Amino acid sequence: MVEKTSKNSKVSLAQVARAAGVSKMTASRVLRDEGGYSEETRRRVMEQVDHLGYLPNRLATVFAGDQSSTFIGVSIPDLGNEVFAQVLEGIDRKLGTFGYQSVLGLTQHTLAEEENWIRTVLSWQPAGLILTGRYHSQRANDMLLNAGIPVIEIWDLNSSPLDMSVGINHFDSGFDMGRYLMACGYRNIGYVGTSHDTANAATERLTGFCKAVEGAGGHVVKQLCLHDTATYYPGFYGTEQLLAAASDVDCIHYQNDAMAFGGLQYCERRGLSIPEDIGIAGWGDLPIASVLKRRLTSCHISHLKLGQSAAEMMLARLSGEPVPKCLDIGFTLIPGSTVRNPDRGTA
Amino acid sequence: MVEKTSKNSKVSLAQVARAAGVSKMTASRVLRDEGGYSEETRRRVMEQVDHLGYLPNRLATVFAGDQSSTFIGVSIPDLGNEVFAQVLEGIDRKLGTFGYQSVLGLTQHTLAEEENWIRTVLSWQPAGLILTGRYHSQRANDMLLNAGIPVIEIWDLNSSPLDMSVGINHFDSGFDMGRYLMACGYRNIGYVGTSHDTANAATERLTGFCKAVEGAGGHVVKQLCLHDTATYYPGFYGTEQLLAAASDVDCIHYQNDAMAFGGLQYCERRGLSIPEDIGIAGWGDLPIASVLKRRLTSCHISHLKLGQSAAEMMLARLSGEPVPKCLDIGFTLIPGSTVRNPDRGTA
DNA sequence: AAGAATTAAGTTACCCGTAACGTAAACGTA
C-alpha cells in the first residue's frame, strides 16, 4: 500500500501524475471524480495514488481560493467546567460528521486571549467561527466583522449579535430561579460562584437572580471565588466562607451544579440537613445530578444540543441556506427537592 | 482602524503594498520585521496594514513550504469523560501559549472514526499529531508513518510507539489496584465499566486488575455497560445490575471516579454502608473526589500534566530538541477510606 | 464522407506569500 521509502517528504499530485503517465490535471480530475477520463486512466491514476500513498494537500486547494476551508474555529473559556466540555462535544461531533474540523481555542475567560486566538485562527482562513459569549475586545469585533465569514456567538443569547447567536437568556434564567426561591419562602439567600475579569453569562444570571430576589423583598449575599473554575471544590469552600460570613442564609444558589454539589457535601459534613436547614439550588442540570439521592433544584439546558444547534446553524449558513440571526434553545427550571416546596409558603 | 467597505473579500499583501507605494516584497519584509527598509517605509506600510485591516494568510506561507503549520491534530475519544477533557485542556493550553492550535477530533472510541479523522487532518499539513491510545487501524498506521511529522500517542504508554508516547502503564495500575484490594481482604470483587469495540486503556487496566485478583485467589465479576460514556449514571445502574447478578460481591472497582460516585450513590440509596457492607474503588482521582465525605479509594494521575507533557514533548520535537521516545508520568494508588483497611486482613 | 459534436486529454494562468537574486543609489575607504 505504502512505500516505506517515501517516508521523508510528501507526495504531490504531480508525482502521481507522472508515475501514471498523465498530466496533473487529469490526475486531479480523477481524484475529484469529475469525469472526462477513460476507465483505464482512472485505474492507472488510482493505482499510483495507492502505491505512493498520496494524500491531497487541502491547503493548496483552499489557498487557490477555489474552495473555503473546512476549519471552524471554536473558542471556549475552559474545559474544567463540564458545561463547556459538553457544548464543545456537541459542536465537534456535528461538525465532524459533515467533514469540518474544530480548531480549538481556550480563552481562560479573558478577552485578550480571545483576541489573540481570533487573530491567529483567522490567518488560517477558517470557514467560520463559533465563539463563547457576547463580549469581545474592540479589535476582535473589528476583525470579526471584516473577516467575511459566518460567526456564531453561543451560550449567551445576543439579540443583536455580530452575525448569529445561539443560547439562552441568562438574565431570565437567573430571574426565574430567584423568583422560584422566593416563592419557596426563602428570604436570605446566598450565592456562590466564581469571578473573572470579563463580564459573562454567569454574571448576567446573577444580575437577574438578584433583581428577582430583591424585587420580592429578599436579600442576596454573594460569595465569589476569584479566578477559579466553577467546579466542586470552589463550591465546597465557597459555601464554607459564605456561611462563616453570613450564618443566617436559608438557601444557597450556585453558579452551576458542580459547585452546588460541592456545597451539598459541605453542608452534609456540617450536619445541616437539606432542605430543612438550608436550601440548595444549582444550575445547568449536569450529569452528576442524575445520581443524587435528592433531585437537585436546578435549571436545565441541553448543552449538547446547544453545541449541535450552533454547528447546524454554521453548516446551514455555509451551504447558503437561510438561517435565523438568533436561536433561543431555552431552559427549564427544575424544582427538585433540595429546596423547600413552594406550596408551603414562607416557613 | 478598519474600513467597513472592505467587508467583502480579504485584503492581500499586494493591496497593502500598492496602497503604501512599495513592492509586495518590501511589505512582506516590514511585516516579518526582517530589516532592509527605511523607517519611513515601515511607517507607510504599517499605516496601510492598519487602515485596510490586513491579516496575513498563513496558508500561503505554509503552502509555499517555507514554514510548517502551527496546527497540531489532537484526537480524543470523547469529552463527556472528564478525564479526557482535562487532558485536552492541558494540551491546548500549553500549545496555545507557544502559538500552536489544536485541531480537535473526537473519535468516539472507534478506529474507523480515527482513521477518517487522521486522513482529513493530514491533508491540512499539521505540524504534528497527538493521538489518544496505542491502537490504530492498519491504514492509519501507514498514513502516520508516512506523514513525516511528529506523532505522540498519549494515555496508554507504549514501549514501542509509532514515534513518541506519553502516559502510564494501565496494566500495572490495574494490577496494583487489584493487589491492594486483595490485601484489604476482599475476595469477590465486582468491576463496573463501559465497553467499546476497540481495545483501550480501561481494558488493559481491567486485565491487570483481574490478573492480580485472580492470581491471589480472588474472583472478579464484570459488569460492562455497552457503548456508554464512563460517567455517573452508568456507574449507578451498572452497580444495580452487578448487585442483581452477583449479590455476594464484597467490593466494587470502577472504571473511573465518576462511575464510582454513581455506584456510591446507588449503594447509599440501597442502604449499604461504605466500606462496612461493600468496598468502593474508583480510578483517576477526579475533582469530584475532592469534596466527598470519605476519601475515595482511587488511583491518582495528573491528567492536566499528562496533556501538558505531551504538548511540551511535541514543542520540543518541533524545535529540534532531542526528545525521549517514551515518557511515563506515573500513577499513585490512593488508599482512601471507601474500602476496608488493609491492616485488618481478611475480615 | 464531410462537418458537427463529444470525449479524453493537455496547457496556461492564478491564488498569496517568501526565498533568492538583481540593482541602483548612497556611503566608505585607500
Added chain:
DNA sequence: TACGTTTACGTTACGGGTAACTTAATTCTT
C-alpha cells in the same frame, strides 16, 4: 577618484492544486 560595500528596495520564480481554455482523436449525424 575609483572601487568595494552597504542600504533599500524591486523582480522573478515557486509551491500544489484547480478553473478556464485549448487540442487531438473519436464518434455521430445526415
